[in-house]
Amino acid sequence: MPVDIYGVRHHGPGSARSVAQALDQQPPDLVLIEGSPELDAIVGLLGEEDMVPPVAALVYAVDDPRRATFYPLARFSPEWVAARWALSRGVPVRFLDLPATHAFALADTARTAVAEPAEPVEPAEPLGPAEPVEPTEPAAEAEAPDAGTAPPERVDPIGTLAAAAGYDDAERWWEDAVEQRHDAAADRFDAIREAMAAVRETDTRPDDDAEVVENARREAWMRKVIRAAIKEAPQARIAVVCGAWHAPALVPADFPPVSRDRTLITGLPRAKVAAAWTPWTSARLSHASGYGAGVTAPGWYEHLYDHLGHREHVESRDLATGWLVRVARELREEQLDASTASVVEAVRLAEALAGVRGRPSVGLSELDEAAQAVLCEGSRLPLDLVHSRLVVGETLGSVPESAPVVPLAADLARQQRTLRLKPSAATQELDLDLRRTNQLARSVLLHRLTLLGVAWGELAETGRTTGTFKESWRLTWRPELAVDLVEAGVWGTTVAAAAAGRVAERAKASDDLTELATLVSACLTADLPDGVSAVLGALAERAAVQHDVPALLHTVEPLARTCRYGDVRGVDTGRVREVLAATAVRACVGLPMACSSLDDKAAHLMGRAVDGAQRGLSLLADDELSDGWHSALETIASADHVAGGVAGRATRMLLDAGRLDEDAVARLMGRRLSVAAPAPQAAAWLEGFLAGDAVLLVHDTGLLALIDAWVSGVDDAVFEDLLPLLRRTFADFSGAERRTIGEQVSRLAEGGRRVQEGRTELDLEQATPALRAVARLLGWEVVDHDGAA
Incomplete structure (x- = not known):
């Protein structure tokens, strides 16, 4: 045979x-x-x-x-x-x-x-029965190799x-x-x-x-x-x-x-x-993807096969011409010149190179060098713009609808057809307007897949799109997603059911309140009511027995953001608000005790948690929550045993919210920066109070005078230790803000401004241009003392 x-x-x-x-x-x-x-x-x-x-x-x-x-x-x-x-x-x-x-x-x-x-x-x-069992022989023990002997x-x-x-x-x-x-x-x-x-x-x-x-x-x-x-x-x-x-x-x-x-x-x-069977991509056929049996240039090999076919012989010139025509076409797509005459010249150069090197036919290396020398005028950069698309390729295959797939993959394929979201190996930019039904459905599908761990799309520019009707996605289909779909099939037979099932399991296994709060937002975005119920139940249960105040504070912002922006998608956030209110109340009650006797690291973490809660609650128009929060901040701002950085942040938040006037802030600052206060704690208080915003020091020279007096009175030996902290505090300000503050301090030193009891008289001459500008914006008529408009 x-x-x-x-x-x-x-x-x-x-x-x-x-x-x-x-x-x-x-x-x-x-x-x-x-x-x-x-x-x-x-x-x-x-x-x-x-x-x-x-x-x-x-x-x-x-x-x-x-x-x-x-x-x-x-x-x-x-x-x-x-x-x-x-x-x-x-x-x-x-x-x-x-x-x-x-x-x-x-x-x-x-x-x-x-x-x-x-x-x-x-x-x-x-x-x-047809294959009788024969005991397998145990593997022989390998002898220890001699020192310095490399394995074969x-x-x-x-x-x-x-x-x-x-x-x-x-x-x-x-x-x-x-x-x-x-x-x-x-x-x-x-x-x-x-x-x-x-x-x-x-x-x-x-x-x-x-x-x-x-x-x-x-x-x-x-x-x-x-x-x-x-x-x-x-x-x-x-x-x-x-x-x-x-x-x-x-x-x-x-x-x-x-x-x-x-x-x-x-x-x-x-x-x-x-x-x-699953679709594959040209990129995954290359060595660079990690595929052991891959080839260096799948796109070139496909071109080679197209020209060889079943023919016994193919002219080298035909092979080179076809490839360089494709290179020229891609260069033109990038708005780069590539004339027909230059293609002919590049073909001649490639053939000459192959002849000099003794090759039986023109190869990819000769074609690359000829394209770079003739079509790209010696520069590699233009060729690099199109090289991966040609040499590797961006082709994505397809399988028949009759091919066996897991139910989850079949449901995804059906939704892709319905929503006209065709998978592609090339990266696609997708901008969605959530006010349109079809585009909202696309967003929901992509968010559900993200929750499932099927990373087809990546949300881009999330910071700019929060609270708007716009979303931007970057879509790239990779063959490995087929395995992700198979694995996710244990959670359900449809994308919605599987995403809700996986979220519920994550909520059940997690004790992290921040993660649970983030999951709530993700479930609302993905329109998973069953998932929302499961996560909120777990969150309420964990929060009820949670005594870690920073953990409760970190939960506030994602829940508040969900309540504030959830109506963009038309979702009901009533139960989310209930959980948020309970969590915020528990955080406010425990905050004063949690802020006492903190070391520097713990104070830094507590300050970040307080900042997050402040950002979250400022999104909501809820007077009851705001009153409870500000009362807790007043307690820690006035207590001497609270770490300086946390007390400074609390004082600044109360000033910005109008709960403290400038006189009260000046008294608190005077006490915190007094000679009796430890210098490191005073510097920490100052850092917390000024964090990220120089407007106070630019426009309120009374507070600036207090800070200047404290810095001037610090002992030289202590000042050397405080200098890094002070530099860090002022380093966050812009160059223009630091320059303005320096000018203000120089005027204080020269006596150009009169400081009386911590307050500064208004310089009307300096303020007049700003007042005129505001008046024009408001449509008011400005009249000078002499009656001129």
Whole structure:
């Protein structure tokens, strides 16, 4: 029975062309492809018109979807070409790699052995009556390597062959030797198999090396599948499409005894797995994405495959011209000049470079250098603008609607079609007007996906859009989101149900009041009433027994923001306000006691919590809450045992709210900055009082005079320790504000202003221009003392 072994590079356009030619020349009765046998049930979908590459077969563990394996396929992948060839002609096609049900279980066993080396491994369950259980031999204990002896390195077959051919670039050698060769397909595969056999002989890794064991087990299973196929139809021709490394081990004439293979694959553990097709992207086919079997330039390889096709020979000029035309088109899209004449000149230069370097055809490096020299006038920057779009590509594949997917993914696909939100591998900017029904629905969907951990969209410029009817999103679809959807499917079968379920679980497990308050806002934004109820219940329960005042204070701002801006989306925030009121009251009652006897670090944290609560409550027009809050602030502002920074912030908030007049503030400042007060506490009070705003010192020279007098009276030895704190206090002011304050202080020193009992007389001459400007804005007529308008 003839068995044709086609060793390929998994994403090689030359390999794909060779496979197509070989299948046409020697049509098989069965096609076996390297891949998980779990894909046999869904391989028929590859023949449908709606299956547009790049796509990937996703095999995942049902109990833990994060344990997943992708099998990407591009239009220039030999596996894609072989499967489509077989399906279009009614030829059976199957996969012959080690089943994922065993691969996942073996990986779990290996992780357990590393984590708990002392635990014995239980014997594996039998595969079934046809496969009798044979006890597996324990792995031999590895001898400790000698000091200074490096472990054998992993063999790089392409790099080894490239070095033997005198190339310092493995990719360039593979492209010259394989991808752009035009000899007979059978000769190419024979040469690749012989070359790989020679490279395998140079592999010096021990037999118990993890990768060696894994490859041996996989190849044993592949031989088992081939033996079974031969036994099933002895007269049929079989085509095997596999990685070039495995090709020498799959030639039937060189098979080892069945007993040797059986010891490697009998009694393997199992895990429950499932398989599905998912869209893939060109970017994820590249080495840069971390894909081990990726290629450097997926976009270039696709272009190469399009021009090679099934033709025995293609003119180098046609290949170069087509690519450089695309480069010129992309440059024009970026508003850069790229004339037809310059394209012709660049083609000539690329061909000349290839000839000088002795290459069989123009390669990507020659085309890049020619484009940079001619189309970009020697500058790399213009080429970099378009390089990733061309060399890597931004293509996103698609799978048929009939392809098996988890219910959650099906619901998302339905909503994407309804809302006209088409996934794209390229980053999309999406501006939404929440007053429009369709755009509000888009926003709700994106927020629900965010809560689910499916990061399709990223909210941009959140600080500028809060409280408005606008939202800006940045959308990028990544293949890994398919795994996220599978994992999120445990929470529900629809996006709404799954998001609400995951939020409820998070609320149940969290004791962080700030996180719970933020979740409330997120649930309202995502229109999840069930989630809101669950989170508010958990928040009310935690807040009722919470004695940590900073935690209660941190909860106030997100809840207040939710109440203030929730009506933008038409949501009911009544219960949120109830929880907010209860939380704020508890915080106000406990605040005076919590602010006593704080060290510097605790005082800083308390100051941040007080600032947050102040920002939150200032958003609400609630007199009852405001009165309770200001009463608590008055208590800590007047108490001497409260840390200086916290007392200073409280005093400033009361001044801004009109609860303290300037005389009362001057008295508090005088007491806090008196000689009897410890200098570090006085400096901390001053920092808290002046934090972030210099208006007081610019316009109230009475307070400035008090501060100036305190700074002047500080002992020299103490002043050196206070200087960093004072510098930090004034560093937050702008340069113009610091300059104005300096001028005011110089006038105080010169006696230019009369300071009486902490107050300053108004300088009418200086104030006149400002008063005139305000009068004009108000539409008043300004009359001078002499009667002139």
